[in-house]
Amino acid sequence: MSKTLLPPKRSRLEDVARQAGVSAQTVSRVLRKPGLVAEATRQRVQSVIDRLGYLPDLVASNLATSSTRMVAAIIPSLASSVFADTMQALSATLATNGYQLLIGDSNYSPEHEDELVQAMLGRRPDAIVLTGTSRSKKVRALLARAGVPVVETWNLTANPIDLCVGFSNHAAGFDIARYIFRRGYRRVAFIGRLRNDPRSEDRLRGFREGLRGHGMSSVRVIEVGDPASPEVGAAGIDELLRRYPDADAVFFGSDRLAIGGLLACVRRGIAVPERLAIVGFGDFEISSLTMPSLTTIAVPTWEIGSITGELVLARLAGREIPERIVDLGYRFIQRESA
Amino acid sequence: MSKTLLPPKRSRLEDVARQAGVSAQTVSRVLRKPGLVAEATRQRVQSVIDRLGYLPDLVASNLATSSTRMVAAIIPSLASSVFADTMQALSATLATNGYQLLIGDSNYSPEHEDELVQAMLGRRPDAIVLTGTSRSKKVRALLARAGVPVVETWNLTANPIDLCVGFSNHAAGFDIARYIFRRGYRRVAFIGRLRNDPRSEDRLRGFREGLRGHGMSSVRVIEVGDPASPEVGAAGIDELLRRYPDADAVFFGSDRLAIGGLLACVRRGIAVPERLAIVGFGDFEISSLTMPSLTTIAVPTWEIGSITGELVLARLAGREIPERIVDLGYRFIQRESA
DNA sequence: TTGAAAGCGGTACCAC
């Protein structure tokens, strides 16, 4: 029952032109700069356009103008709500100027990320947005030479390829360490992903440094794999209690894990924070609603997307960019779990 | 400090050709059908390609071949985890054959969806994936004439434009009504979004019909607006208890709302399911972890994406499609909340 | 096995 797809030969600029008795040039003007066309002509052409249901071929237009009005974005995972928020904000901001998003999902794999960047570059996007900083020398060189704005997001770098919008994961980890110390916890753990997640790694590094500053040298680390789901967080709690039954506080690399860990504690009757304090990262939408509610770090997911979009638009419009590195900060949110 | 972007004049096929002492055609062949080129020539050309860091311009290639290897997808919201899962599966499936995803976010607005479809069509995608069924006559006609595969997902229709992959929201609502009736609940409510969310509407319609079949004619309906967050679900519970204090069971249009409602009950000391039973929709990842855990409907989010991807690939490869409508069904998951 | 020429469907530039 599959229908035969003989090309329905869509109409072109020239078809419209012929039927309207004008040149292709004029039709093009009607579409792009109607002001330059006599009103009578304009109407005649427009009516043919409507009748034929003519849709300009942007591929051809892109080739001629060497601008695609597409922005390529590469993210570790589409199915992660935090990045999805950023992408939605980015998409909304870009849409106000007719730019569209080409999204590539690297699935947290660096090699795949490299391939993706190449594939994307071939499509000649007007700008490129990366999540995190690309670590491959080759790709960085490629991007630098691409001649389009490049925004690295989510993680601040001292040496961005071009632009950078985000916050310091390291500083956030550091702050959490200080908070945990002040609250009197001394046998501290970290549960989170490390391999292939540089942002999470940075948090742990900052956390470690913060603790060391208070004379606490050891962190009980439990590394979890993909995906960082609540189930995995719950399993992390079990492993923690088995391997380090003395732990009195745990910092989860993300709220997604932390919520799972928190709910596991509730189920198992482990008092939070009395027996075990929990701190998350990311302030997910249910983190304020659980009982106990989750102490965590709120991250400007939406703003990263919208500011990135604005920077891209500014660049593309030839406007001056005051700061190449935009630190949006984060907020520590003290709730009940720690 | 904005750097000057004088076009770094990327190298073209012809540049490579000249430097390798061959014609542009030969370079093109090296890239696309290396088998047709003498090995010595191939190596010489390849080394020039590497040295120049030549990347083929896909825009030009697309124009020449009239195929973009892009699939356009239009979804109500990027920031919704369910659609994000579907998109990730779709993206992964398409990526195996070098297709890329152009994602547009309609923000749950039908008018915006229409515009998006038009904008997308101009980019000449090789296929189009819609979430839900487009209701605008004009757009349906446009899509039907576009000459590319169109897959409507998430909601089954009797009359798809082309292909359709999903499940019946109506049937799911119907089943939930029966379950609720059998468990002995008689003063039933619905909390969810309706305007601009045809899928949720369908669930309520099925729910209503199911109840009517058991002689229960009235449903206490509380409509919520954007976004359907857990906070909104919690507020919904408060409104429900105020307006319909007699309600003994509530069906939430989505787990995102239901989780919020459930946690609100826990906080307020309302016994679930004894005082108020709760049924959700969508089986989110934490729905099995709350206490009580959430009774809900599991929806094949991932499969919708992967099957859609396979159908698209089949169509584009000219393979026969056995069924134009693919019903992936859903699973009722009984847990503790109802 | 390789190359020359004619598109693909628009837009830029320059006359009229």
Next chain:
DNA sequence: GTGGTACCGCTTTCAA
């Protein structure tokens, strides 16, 4: 205001 013409960078067709 409007039209002619030369591209944009690649692929396809056909000859050599």
